[in-house]
Amino acid sequence: MNIHEYQAKELFDRFQVPSPKGKVASTAEEAAAAAKEFAGAKLVIKAQVHAGGRGKGHFKNGFQGGVHLIQSPDQAAEFAGKMLNETLVTVQTGEEGRLVRKVMIAEAVDITHEYYLAILMDRATCAPIIVASTAGGMSIEDVAHDTPEKIFRQVVHPVLGLQAYEIRKISAELSLSGDIAKQFGKLLSNLYKLFIQCDCSMLEINPLVTTPDGRVLALDAKFGFDDNALYRQPDIVAMRDKEEEDPREVAASEYDLNYIGLDGNIACLVNGAGLAMATMDIIKHYGGEPANFLDVGGGASKEQVTAAFKIILGDSNVKGILINIFGGIMDCNVIAEGVIAAAKETGLPIPLVVRLEGNNVEMGKATLAASELNIVAADTMADGAQKIVKAVG
Amino acid sequence: MAILIDENTKVLVQGITGAFGARHAQLSLDYGTKLVAGVTPGKGGQKFADVVPIFDTVSQAVNETGATASAIFVPPPFAADAILEAMDAGVELIVCITEGIPVMDMMRVKHALKGSKSRLVGPNCPGLVTPGPGEKSHGGCRIGIAPGYIHKRGNVGVVSRSGTLTYEAVFQLTQMGYGQSTCVGIGGDPINGTNHLDVLEMFNNDPETEAIIMIGEIGGNAEAEAARWAKDHCKKPIAGFIAGATAPPGRRMGHAGAIVGGEEDTAAAKKKILAECGIVVAETPSEMASALMKAWGK
Numbered sequence: 001m002n003i004h005e006y007q008a009k010e011l012f013d014r015f016q017v018p019s020p021k022g023k024v025a026s027t028a029e030e031a032a033a034a035a036k037e038f039a040g041a042k043l044v045i046k047a048q049v050h051a052g053g054r055g056k057g058h059f060k061n062g063f064q065g066g067v068h069l070i071q072s073p074d075q076a077a078e079f080a081g082k083m084l085n086e087t088l089v090t091v092q093t094g095e096e097g098r099l100v101r102k103v104m105i106a107e108a109v110d111i112t113h114e115y116y117l118a119i120l121m122d123r124a125t126c127a128p129i130i131v132a133s134t135a136g137g138m139s140i141e142d143v144a145h146d147t148p149e150k151i152f153r154q155v156v157h158p159v160l161g162l163q164a165y166e167i168r169k170i171s172a173e174l175s176l177s178g179d180i181a182k183q184f185g186k187l188l189s190n191l192y193k194l195f196i197q198c199d200c201s202m203l204e205i206n207p208l209v210t211t212p213d214g215r216v217l218a219l220d221a222k223f224g225f226d227d228n229a230l231y232r233q234p235d236i237v238a239m240r241d242k243e244e245e246d247p248r249e250v251a252a253s254e255y256d257l258n259y260i261g262l263d264g265n266i267a268c269l270v271n272g273a274g275l276a277m278a279t280m281d282i283i284k285h286y287g288g289e290p291a292n293f294l295d296v297g298g299g300a301s302k303e304q305v306t307a308a309f310k311i312i313l314g315d316s317n318v319k320g321i322l323i324n325i326f327g328g329i330m331d332c333n334v335i336a337e338g339v340i341a342a343a344k345e346t347g348l349p350i351p352l353v354v355r356l357e358g359n360n361v362e363m364g365k366a367t368l369a370a371s372e373l374n375i376v377a378a379d380t381m382a383d384g385a386q387k388i389v390k391a392v393g
Numbered sequence: 394m395a396i397l398i399d400e401n402t403k404v405l406v407q408g409i410t411g412a413f414g415a416r417h418a419q420l421s422l423d424y425g426t427k428l429v430a431g432v433t434p435g436k437g438g439q440k441f442a443d444v445v446p447i448f449d450t451v452s453q454a455v456n457e458t459g460a461t462a463s464a465i466f467v468p469p470p471f472a473a474d475a476i477l478e479a480m481d482a483g484v485e486l487i488v489c490i491t492e493g494i495p496v497m498d499m500m501r502v503k504h505a506l507k508g509s510k511s512r513l514v515g516p517n518c519p520g521l522v523t524p525g526p527g528e529k530s531h532g533g534c535r536i537g538i539a540p541g542y543i544h545k546r547g548n549v550g551v552v553s554r555s556g557t558l559t560y561e562a563v564f565q566l567t568q569m570g571y572g573q574s575t576c577v578g579i580g581g582d583p584i585n586g587t588n589h590l591d592v593l594e595m596f597n598n599d600p601e602t603e604a605i606i607m608i609g610e611i612g613g614n615a616e617a618e619a620a621r622w623a624k625d626h627c628k629k630p631i632a633g634f635i636a637g638a639t640a641p642p643g644r645r646m647g648h649a650g651a652i653v654g655g656e657e658d659t660a661a662a663k664k665k666i667l668a669e670c671g672i673v674v675a676e677t678p679s680e681m682a683s684a685l686m687k688a689w690g691k
Contacts, residue, residue, distance in 0.1 A: 121497075121583070123584065123612075126500055126584045127504075158503070159504050196497065199495055226649075227645070227649070228493045228495045228649060229496070229497065231469070260646065272557025273581060273647025273648045274555020274556065274557060274581065274648070274651075275555065275557035275636075276647060277636035277639075277646050278634070281637070281639050281677070281678070284638065290639055295647040328540030328557070328560045329420070329540050357564065358560075
C-alpha cells in the first residue's frame with residue numbers, strides 16, 4: 001500500500017518528525033488560502049499522485065510540470081486550477097497518466113546538506129535496521145554500489161528498541177554536532193516510534209536536510225507498510241487511495257485473490273503463491289509471456305474462480321488462460337465444476353487450458369470433457385504451458 | 394528415523410475447534426497421526442471427534458497428554474501469542490500454519506525463541522509430513538495441511554517455502570516410485586522459525602534420508618546460504634528449484650516474503666548460486682523429481 005506525499009506529512013506531524021510546512025488543497029481557493037497562510041516563505045505547489053517524475057511530467061491539457069515554484073496566493077490558485085482534475089503524465093504513470101485530485105502547497109527550503117536516513121525491517125537479522133548516509137539526495141542503490149563506505153547500518157534490538165547510544169553513534173557517523181545533532185536525535189527517535197507504531201516495513205527519508213537557518217527536516221519520504229498488520233492500523237488503511245491502484249488489483253482484493261497484473265498475454269489462475277509464480281515461469285520457459293500472477297489460495301471456490309475469470313478477461317491483452325490447480329485436499333471435481341460455471345457465465349471467448357492434479361482428478365477431468373466447452377485438458381504443468389503457448393500462437 | 398517427527402510423535406492442535414483447524418485435525422487423525430490433544434481457550438473438557446480431549450491451555454494439554462509437537466491454526470492477531478504459549482509449555486516442535494501474522498509480532502517471537510528449547514516451523518507454512526508404511530502412506534505423522542495420500546515412505550527429504558510446490562515435488566517423486574523421509578514446509582513469510590539451512594543439516598544427519606529436494610523462491614538469501622553450506626558439508630545429492638523468475642521487482646508475490654529487493658535475491662541469482670554449489674537446478678517446476686534423479690544418479 002502506498003500513501004500520498006501530503007499523507008506522509010500528516011504522519012510526520014503526528015509523530016513530531018519535522019518536515020517543511022505544507023498544506024493539502026482540493027480546490028484553487030484552498031490552494032490560495034494555504035499560500036496566504038505561509039506568506040513570507042518560498043513556496044512550491046505539487047500535484048499529489050502515487051508516481052515519481054512529477055516535476056518533469058506534463059498535463060494532458062498542455063500544462064507543463066507537476067511541481068512549480070509559486071510567488072503569490074493568486075499564482076497558487078492559477079496553477080492549482082491547471083492541475084486539479086487534470087491528468088498528469090510522468091515517466092512512471094504510462095501514457096494514460098493519473099488524475100490529480102489534490103495539490104500540496106509546501107515550503108521550498110534552502111538546503112545546506114543532504115543526508116539519507118531509512119528504517120527497514122531486515123530479514124537477515126529479524127530486526128529493524130537503520131541505514132544512514134552523508135550521500136543524500138541520490139539513489140541509495142547507486143551509493144551502495146559506488147561508495148559503500150558512505151553507508152552506515154545500525155541494527156536495533158527487536159525488543160529493547162532504539163537506544164540513546166545508537167542515536168549518538170549514527171549522529172557521529174553523519175558528522176553532526178551541537179544543536180543539529182540534538183535535533184537529529186529527536187527526529188530519529190520519533191521516526192523510530194512511527195516505524196514501530198504504524199507497522200511499517202520500510203520508511204525512507206531521502207533527502208533529510210539541514211538548512212541555513214539551522215533546522216533538520218525530512219524533505220521527501222517513502223513509506224512501506226506491512227499488509228499483514230493493516231487490520232490493526234485503521235488510520236493507515238484510511239489513507240489508501242484506490243483510484244491510484246490498478247483497478248484489476250482492487251477488484252481482486254475484494255475477492256481475497258492475490259493478483260498482480262503483468263504485460264504478457266497468457267493469463268494464469270493457480271492455487272498457492274509458489275505454484276502461481278512457478279506457473280508464470282513455466283509459461284515463459286516455453287516461449288509465452290504471463291499476463292498476471294494470480295493465487296486463488298487454498299480454497300478456490302466457484303465464486304472466486306468466477307471473479308478471477310472476470311478480472312482476467314477484463315484485461316484486453318489476454319489471449320489465453322492457463323488454469324493450474326494442485327487439489328491436494330480439495331476435490332478436483334468441485335474445481336472443475338467451478339471452472340465450467342465461471343466459463344459459462346463469462347462466455348469464454350479465448351482458449352482455456354486446464355491442468356488439474358490431486359484428489360478425485362479423474363472425475364474432474366471427465367466433468368471438464370463432458371462440458372462441451374472449448375477447454376483443453378493438460379496432464380502436467382509442462383504439458384499445460386506448452387498447450388496454452390501453442391493455442392495463443 | 395526421518396527428521397523432526399515420526400509415527401510416534403504426540404501432536405496437539407491449537408485452534409482445534411475453528412473450521413480450518415478442525416478439518417485438518419480430522420485429516421491428521423484419518424492419516425493415523427497420534428493426535429493426542431486440542432487447545433481452545435474456554436472449551437476445556439470437551440472432546441474433538443469424540444476421542445481427542447480439548448484443554449484451555451497448552452500447559453494443561455502437555456501435562457496431561459505428553460504432547461511434544463503442536464500445530465497452530467489460530468487467526469493472525471492471536472498467532473504470536475499462541476506460539477509463545479506453546480514455547481512456555483515446553484513444546485519441542487511448534488508448527489505455525491497461520492498466514493498473515495504481522496512482521497513486528499514475528500520479530501518479537503523470533504527473539505523470544507532464542508535460547509528456548511522449542512523449534513518453530515513456519516509461520517504461513519503447510520507443515521510437515523513423515524509418511525507412514527501403510528497404503529497411501531497411512532500411519533505416518535502429518536502436522537498441518539498437506540495432502541497425506543500423495544506421499545510414500547522412502548528416502549528423499551523435501552524442504553520448501555511453498556505448500557503447493559511441495560505437493561508438486563512429492564507427487565512427482567511418488568509417481569516415479571521414490572518415497573520421502575520427511576517433507577518440511579518452512580513457510581513463505583520473511584521471518585520464519587526454521588530455514589532451508591536448518592533443514593538441510595537435519596537431512597544430512599538423518600540416516601534414512603539419501604537425497605534432498607530444496608525448493609525456494611525470490612526474496613531473501615536463505616537458499617543461497619543453505620547452498621553455500623551444502624557445498625562444503627552436505628554428503629547427499631540435492632536438486633533445487635527457485636520460483637519467481639518472471640516476478641516483477643518490488644512486488645509481493647502472494648507470500649509476504651516473496652519480493653525481489655535487489656540483485657541478489659532474484660530467481661536467476663539464486664539459481665546461479667545453487668548451481669555453483671553443486672546443486673542440480675530444475676529448469677521448470679515439472680522437472681523437480683527428474684532433476685533429483687540426475688543429481689542422485691538414478
